[in-house]
Amino acid sequence: MALAKxxxxxxxxxxxxxxxxxxxxxxxxxxxxxSQEDRARGKEQRQxxxxxxxxxxxxxxxxxxxxxxxxxxxxxxxxxxxxxxxPLPDEVLPGMRPIELVxxxxxxxxxxxxxFKYLGYEYRATGVKAxxxxxxxxxxxxxxxxxxxxxxxxxxx
Numbered sequence: 001m002a003l004a005k006x007x008x009x010x011x012x013x014x015x016x017x018x019x020x021x022x023x024x025x026x027x028x029x030x031x032x033x034x035s036q037e038d039r040a041r042g043k044e045q046r047q048x049x050x051x052x053x054x055x056x057x058x059x060x061x062x063x064x065x066x067x068x069x070x071x072x073x074x075x076x077x078x079x080x081x082x083x084x085x086x087p088l089p090d091e092v093l094p095g096m097r098p099i100e101l102v103x104x105x106x107x108x109x110x111x112x113x114x115x116f117k118y119l120g121y122e123y124r125a126t127g128v129k130a131x132x133x134x135x136x137x138x139x140x141x142x143x144x145x146x147x148x149x150x151x152x153x154x155x156x157x
Contacts (some may be wrong), residue, residue: 008105030057102127
């Protein structure tokens with residue numbers, strides 16, 4: 001039996017990222033492309049919805065300290081959840097937080113451009129928690145979804 005195109009392989013977080021990840025910035029809605037014409041008409045941007053799970057997509061930029069090549073060290077992780085995953089409070093530098101992903105899957109993807117293409121992975125997760133399995137304290141106004149490691153806040157706006 002062959003694997004279907006776009007198959008998502010479940011991955012243990014510490015196998016994929018032995019030294020963990022650092023989130024740079026915040027978790028934001030993953031919005032669909034909007035042309036200049038649509039913007040000029042005042043058409044509201046829509047948030048992407050995952051084709052497989054039918055959950056809303058959120059995204060965050062992360063850095064893998066274990067990656068030797070600087071160009072490949074930072075990438076986006078897609079979060080699949082109905083409500084925006086809550087950011088972690090523990091910043092090591094302004095806007096930088098060590099994180100651990102919950103419910104990680106990886107999909108092979110051709111990356112790069114022209115003759116510099118290579119096989120990479122697109123990572124998705126269902127939530128985020130503090131590193132080393134320590135659940136983070138609930139943020140004001142947040143509500144738990146499932147286990148203690150997954151926290152969520154309603155979408156602003």
